[in-house]
Amino acid sequence: MAIKSLDELKKIRDASKKKVDLREKGESTDNMIELLVGMATCGIAAGARETMKALNDAIEEAGLDNVKVIQVGCMGYCHSEPTVQASIPGKEPILFGNVDVDTAKNIIDKYIISGELLDDHVLNRTFRKA
Amino acid sequence: MSNYRMHVMVCAGTGCEAAESKIIIENFKEELKLKGYDQEIQVVKTGCFGFCGQGPIVKIQPDNVFYVKVTPADVKEIIEEHIIKGRRVERLLFEDPKEKVKLEKHDNMDFYKKQYRIALRNCGFINPEDIEEYIAFEGYEALGKVLTEMQPEDVIEIVKASGLRGRGGGGFPAGVKWGFTKNSPGDEKYVICNADEGDPGAFMDRSILEGDPHSILEAMAIAGYATGANSGIVYIRAEYPLAIKRLEIAIDQAREMGLLGENIFESGFDFDIILKLGAGAFVCGEETALIHSMEGCRGEPTKKPPFPAESGYRGKPTTVNNVETLANVCPIILKGSEWFSSIGTETSKGTKVFALAGKVNNVGLVEVPMGTTLREIIFEIGGGICDGKKFKAVQTGGPSGGVITEKDLDTPIDYESIKEIGSMMGSGGMIVMDEDNDMVEIAKFYLDFTQDESCGKCTPCRIGTKRMYEILERLTNLEGDMEDLEKLVDLGNMIKDTALCGLGQTAPNPVLSTMRYFPEEYEAYAKREKTKSYRIDPEKCIGCTLCAKACPVNCITGKVKEAHVIDESACIACGACFTVCKFDAVIKP
Known part of the structure; x- marks a missing residue:
């Protein structure tokens, strides 16, 4: 597959970006939204x-390049696993509980993109406050 | 389409490969498959992270966690703890030597804080064997821009205006060099990448070629377009098998994508690159010797002029650029000459990569803006001297340079300032020495290297360096006298004035510079006052026999619970007795 123009090169660049964006996001520190997923034994079991x-699929679908999903250990809310903490720069972190696949998609589509809280899934305290 | 949620980046530079990183990669792949995570987690082999003293390095993204000194046996724990459960493996995190705290992000480490990476921008960040990853980080865009939007004159102007100078040591402005070749008449011209890195202790060129080979190929094609050449040749020593392999892969991939070959970017410009393997002679780093070696002749220098820009490879106009110089070209084209010239000092723009080695805590590759002081490099980035010892000197410029002592540590380093303090930039090797190093022995080591590497063409270098070495041998065997010191200086200056090429003209530097800064050490040898052997303080020795057991040449005698004695004529000064003694009874020479 020969590249014949700068535009073709840029197309390959954009396609290849997906292969490396985890690294770019990891290195970048400003204005990244972090989603922390509790992945201790109870979280995985749930x-x-x-x-x-x-979460990752929904982010890709929505084409968001400022969100990184990081797995963390136990956040202490074993009764509401799986738990996801959403930290948006400049905002109070929000902890979501009982996040199944549908809720995960909602976190991205509703909270991250339009700022709507998912009332049924917000736990009272965030990991940082607890 | 990748649905990976995590990348495990494992360093596959020569240093880390020697420390089993290949097995680490295999173990990761196997174990992830076994656990059913191979579709979620990608294992990426990368180039050198630079922090070689802490290798093998494994970095997890997007968590941005940096594990050091990882062994194949640690892989299971990283997978079970970090990858499956999201918990850090504390024991494999880097511990800050001063604060004694564990750091998980590399940007918080002193080693990385002051660095500014241009030439090493992709090293440790991309898989060097995957052209798409290079393209993802704007790879080949500089070439595309040059071929489709710029005239050769414009390219030369940008490189001139950026102030980029030759990183192989000479410091000649790269744009001016390109201009000379362009203006030399001829329809057959060449671009040569000098990858004959020969300085003992320097490994930046190797790391760039291993970690980001496409950046060199792209820059060579740009140089070809600017100077009117259609052929590029990388002259690389056969001692760098991994770099050769990665270059070969990169050339194949670039050809396949039409980024090398005929009619690149449909611009009508043809350019292709081949490799020439050198046998690893130090003198072949000198451009005329390099060209002769490429032509199948003996690797011997000839006088300049004619410069290669007029008559080089096969007598045609040729540009010879060092690897690190070329690694700076693409960012200059994309970001502009003003961006580049805003970094560095008045006369030296951009950054310089240094290979930090010797008695320093953080051994590795560091890239800093020109004008950084040696104190910052050695004590902040380098983490200071090993075992809390005292700094004595640093050798820069390898066997062509000299030593820099404590008093000059605060000089901002650039091509000019480093010459003023009696050394030279060279290719960027930096060997740090502590209070225990014997400067006469150091000078002898370098001279042994240069007299061995002298090609033998001119008499001053062939015989002069040999004689200097013999004098040093006499001195260190305690068979010399004060007259020898004068002879060394005379001979040294004479060789500098009369040798044909850079090798000979600089070979006496380590001797002359150590004689200037440490005359007392030479005098101690000349007056035969220097003791070569270790001794035991009979007051302190309790006769524990540890030293006698440790001595490899059995020259320590004594009865249990009685003071021991070292036979000075048999002692080889290895220091084994000093290391094992728990009572400070062994006295260093």
């Missing part, structure tokens, strides 16, 4: 792996 995958 389906956190699927939740994490759903």
Whole structure:
């Protein structure tokens, strides 16, 4: 597959970006939204792996390049696993509980993109406050 | 389409590969598959992260966690703890030597804080064997821009205006060099990348080629367009097998994508690159010797002029650029000459990569803006001297340079200032020495290297360096006298004035510079006052016999619970007794 113009090169660049954007996001520190997924034993048992995958899929679908999904250890809310903490720069972090695949998609579509809280899934205190 | 949620970046530079990083990569892949995570987690082999003293390095993204000194046995724990459960493996995090705290992000480490990476921008960040990852970070865009939007004159102007100077040591302005070749008449011209890195202790060129080979290929094509050349040749020593392999892969991939070959970007410009392997002679880093070696002749320098820009490879106009110089070209084209010239000092723009080695805590590759002081490099980035010892000197410029002592540590480093304090930039090797190093032995080591590497063409270098070495041998065997010191200075200056090429003209530098800063050490040898062997303080020795057991040449005698004695004529001064003694009874020479 030969590249014949600068535009073709840029197309390949954009396609290849997806291969490396995890690294770029990891290195970048400003204005990144962080989603922390509790992935201790209880979280995994409750389906956190699927939740994490759903978050990543929804981010890709929405084409967001300022969100990184990071797995963390136990956040202490074993009764509401899987748990996801959303930290948007400049905002109070919000902790969501019982995040199944559908809720994960809602976190991205509603909270991250339009700022709507998901009342049924917000836990009272965030990890930082607890 | 990748749905990976995490990248495990494993360093696959020569240093880390020697420390089993290949097995680490395999273990990661196997173990992830076993656990059913291979579709979620990608293992990426990368180039050198630079922090070689802490290798093998494994970095997890997007968490941005940096694990150091990882062994194949640690892989399981990283997977079970970090990758599956999101918990850090504390014991593998880097510990700040001063604050004694564990740091997980590399940007918080002193080693990285002061660095500014242009030439090393992709090293440790991309998979060097995947052209798409290079393209993802604006790879080949500079070439595309040059071929489709710029005239050769404009390219030369930008490089001239940026102030980029030759990073191989000479410091000649790269744009001016390109201009000379362009203006030399001829329809057959060449671009040569000098990857014959020969300085003992320097490994920046190797790391760039191993970690980001496409950046060199792209820059060579740009140089070809600017100077009117259609052929590029990388002259690389056969001692760098990994760099050769990665270059070969990169050339194949670039050809396949039409980024090398005929009619690149449909601009009508053809350019292709081949490799020439050198046998690793130090003198072949000198451009005329390099060209002769490429032509199949003996690797011997000839006088300049004619410069290669007029008559180089096969007698045609040729540009010879060092690897690190070329690594700076693409960012200059994309970001502009003003961006580049805003970094650095009045006369030296941009950054310089240094290979930090010797008695320093953080051994590795560091890239800093020109004008950074040696104190910052050695004590902040380098983390100071090993084992809390005292700094004595740093050798820059390898066997062509000289030593820099404590009093000059605060000089901002650029091509000119480093010459003023009696050394030279060279290719950027930096060997740090502590209070225990014997400067006469250091000078002897370098001279042994240069007299061995002398090609033998001119008499001053061939015989002069040999004689200087013999005098140093006499001195260190305690068979010399004060007259020898005068002879060393005379001979040294004479060789500097009369040798044909850079190798000979600079070979006496380590001797002359150590004689200037440490005359007392030479005098101690000349007056035969220097003791070569270790001794035991009979007051302190309790006769524990540890030293006698440790001595490899059995020259320590004594009865249990009685003071021991070292036979000075047999002692090889290895220091084993000093290391094992728990009572400070062994006295260093």
